[in-house]
Amino acid sequence: MKITATENGPLRVEGAGELELYDHDGSPVDLEGRDTVYLCRCGGSTNKPFCDGTHSKAGFDGARAAVQSQDA
Template identity: 50%
Template sequence: MNKVKITINNNGSAKIEGDFEIVDAQGNPYDLAGRTLISLCRCGLSKNKPFCDGAHRGHFDHEAVAFALPPKKV
């Protein structure tokens, strides 16, 4: 199985690359038409949610810088 890579883009989408499946809240898969790279909307402005359509340009400000999460609660 290929490792899936998720990149949080500055001022934009979350890009997903690899062998993945995306399902809705009921577990139904989206038809990705064989794509192995897609972008998910993070700004909420896309007319094609959950997928990014570029509507964020000029309307979404977030500098994506990696950080460590606190320890998991047990």
């Protein structure tokens, strides 16, 4: 599985066929057999946890570079 933060957009998850995704109360999210999914990271999607393109209209500005460790 590979997760990529797209530029000013969602997280692209490739290899999602092996992913188990759950919502806040533990209910499974149906990935409908898709191998690649896009997860919202701007908070604006009306189709969470998936991206619906709202980040473009909202002018979402993602981080320029990821920190190199969780403790940074």
